[in-house]
Amino acid sequence: MTTIWPQGMPRTLDYPDGTIADLLAGSAHAYPDRAALIDGDVQLTFAELYERSLRVAQGLREQGITPGDAVAVHMPNSIWFTVAYYGILLAGAAVVPVNPTQPPLALRRQLDDSGAVAVFTHPSVAAQMSEALEGSEAVRRVCLAPATAAAPAGDRAPVGFPVPTVEFDELMKAEAAPATAVDGDAVAHLAFTGGTTGVPKAVRVLHHNLFSNVLQVACWRSAALPHTDEQGHITLRHVAEARTPHHIPIGAATGISIAPLFHGMGMVSQSIFVVAGLTVVVFGRFDAVRYLDTIERLGVHAVTGSPALCHAVLAVPDVRERDLACVRLVSSGSAPINPAAAAELAEVFPNAVVSDGYGLTEATMGVSISPLDRSMPRPEGSTGLALFDTEIEIREMDGVTPVAPGRKGEVWVRGPQVTAGYLGHPELTAVQYVDGWLRTGDLGTIDEQGWLSLVGRAKDMLIYKGYNVYPGPLENILREHPAVAQASVVGRPHPEHGEIPVAFVSVKAEAETPDRAAIAEELMAYVAARVAPYQRIRDLVVVDELPLSATGKILKTELRRRATDS
Incomplete structure (x- = not known):
């Protein structure tokens, strides 16, 4: 497999000796008077x-x-x-x-x-x-x-x-x-996750995992490499030939912190922002209108959030009338963003690259990210390329046999960000962490150029009349319909067919109609015209809103319960 790679960037980083404390000290030395955090009237340089x-x-x-x-x-x-x-x-x-x-x-x-x-x-x-x-x-x-x-x-x-x-x-x-x-093998985070097994448990994120992942993501987003000065301070330096207008300029940009800080995406991003010298506006309870007002007022360079946040922004009535030209990077994480929403975001933020990413707590935070170079457009539905020093394999469900490029299978990851397993759960650790590889529980593909695409969780895949049906592609098709705001597909047990695909959909305000049955029928026909017969949606429920976790992920467990009870 021949992989593509961002121009001018190495495939591996030269990681200095250090911890997060050294990154914070380096930024305090490099940007002492620059605002690091803004929370209302309270600021800290x-x-x-x-x-x-x-x-x-x-x-x-x-x-x-x-x-x-x-x-x-x-x-x-x-x-x-x-x-x-x-x-x-x-x-x-x-x-x-x-x-x-x-x-x-x-x-x-x-x-x-x-x-x-x-x-x-x-x-x-x-x-x-x-x-x-x-x-x-x-x-x-x-x-x-x-x-x-x-x-x-x-x-x-x-x-x-x-x-x-x-x-x-x-x-x-x-x-x-x-x-x-502290030693690199000391524990930095005990981060709880339902993760690959569904039961909340603490992941042992070591200092060297955290330090490596922060530098991996920060260097990717800023087109930069780690640099240690004569006094031992660790900072970033741009790679001139790799930079685009969409990379975060070191020590010269503003962002908004909206992801919950107790979640891996928000927590690890704190140090990614710090090492890049990014001024961060700490945003409280989410309000899409106030969020857009803040972006316009401060001329924000980078915005991050979950797909649920992106959908909320797109639902603001005057969003296309706003001046959002200042934004150069829209970064989505915590769950895959569907292609239709990504295309809408590109219209709303005309000067921005929409960058999707993939990660999980068991890998500290980040595993793959879309390049921020418009000359490298990502394939529709992709979550990007593997980060520096990160290997991704797609294997059969036996956990051993690799699949051919483009074929679906389970995602396995190896790299310095892969953590030390679950606290107090050696048996689960032994199943999920094998010979340096992490079994993610996610299903996906990698094409000939190295682009990773996800199709769902292994436990989300359903079997209809012996056929494997993946919710992700069906959800993307539903989201392409102009009336749909959000969509999620789960399986409902069926006595003859095994499981049938059931969709839960919320519609945009301007598309609402009293006749939900007509909307459901229209959407099921819309999907049927675009998929093989075994992939068709067999039931569709229109809801006011989909149940979301605190991090913006759709709660499929709740939807499966509703589908089974209906």
């Missing part, structure tokens, strides 16, 4: 971000946190989430990011599973944390972060905790001390 993080690290040490301890971050997106995150890492502890919207029982389970000894929380979600901590024998300290514009306190009453508390400001009163030195 890169120098201030580093200094505040060092203070929090020292404050944690004074609270009894030692290297290797697990510290949970239970907060909505805010400027203090990022400071807490770096403070934990600089203290030599492991970050346990937890979804702030989950109920106390689920929260308690994750705290127990990770062995967290301390927690950062926020006034808006403190009540859930307080309840989760009742009877806890592991957590011995809670730190309450202040409210901000991105993360307001709301109307919640003050909450007491069953363990000692310390205010965030108290931690920052500590004298800044050097970061705790």
Whole structure:
């Protein structure tokens, strides 16, 4: 297989010795007075971000946190989430990011599973944390972060905790001390994921996994290579012959942080933004109109988000009347974006490259990304090329036999970002991590040039009359219909045929009609005219909206339940 590659870029990176602490220190040295984070009226320069993080690290040490301890971050997106995150890492502890919207029982389970000894929380979600901590024998300290514009306190009453508390400001009163030195094989994140097996479990992301993946993605997005100066500071340097107007200019661009920071995409992107010297506007509860207003007002260069966010932006009535020419990069992640939506985004952001990507928590975050060079247009539906030093194989479901280029199979990944397995689950680790390779559970293809395309999860594939039916292509066809906003296809058990494809669809506001049965019939015929008979949609349900996770992924488990119950 002959693969293509971005012009001027090497296929492998020369990774310097270091950790995320060194990347933060490098940016503080290179861009000391440049704004790193903006959260309403609160701003931190890169120098201030580093200094505040060092203070929090020292404050944690004074609270009894030692290297290797697990510290949970239970907060909505805010400027203090990022400071807490770096403070934990600089203290030599492991970050346990937890979804702030989950109920106390689920929260308690994750705290127990990770062995967290301390927690950062926020006034808006403190009540859930307080309840989760009742009877806890592991957590011995809670730190309450202040409210901000991105993360307001709301109307919640003050909450007491069953363990000692310390205010965030108290931690920052500590004298800044050097970061705790950690080995590359030390744990950086204990990141929970349903992942390849469906049961939430903590993935052991090591420091060298995190450091490598941050540099892989940052160098790809900025057409750059790592550089270590005479003082040992690590930064990026552009590769002149590889740059396009769509690459993120180092130390000279603005972005918006919208992905949940407890999720791998948002959490790892913090350091990708830092090493690129990117000024980040921390965005709170998503509002598509306010989001577009912010892009126009600040002249934002790069926007990132999930397909659900992209669909919400496209649904804004005046989106095509706005001046969004400042945007040069639209990066979609957390789930594949369908070709129809990608084409619409290219119209709305006329000067931008729409870049899709693929990753998973078991591989730290990123595995493949579309090149940001318009002379290398990606095939429709592709999620890009494998990142530096990353191998992707498509294998039969036996997990051994490679398939020919263009044939469907299971996606396997190998690279420095592949993590150390699941905490406390050696049997699952042995199944998913084999001889340095990660079995992703995703189904896809790789063509002769190396473009990866996904067709769904192995567990999402359904068998109709003995034929394999993949939801992804059917969902893409549905989304191409001008009336469709979002679509998802699942299998419903059938006594004669095994499973039948059932679609759940939400329609655009301007296309709504009281006669949902007519819409369903029209859409089923639309698909039938474009696929083989065995691939046809056998039932279609029009819904007001599809159920989404906190990271914007469609909850297929819920849709399967609905399909089975109907």
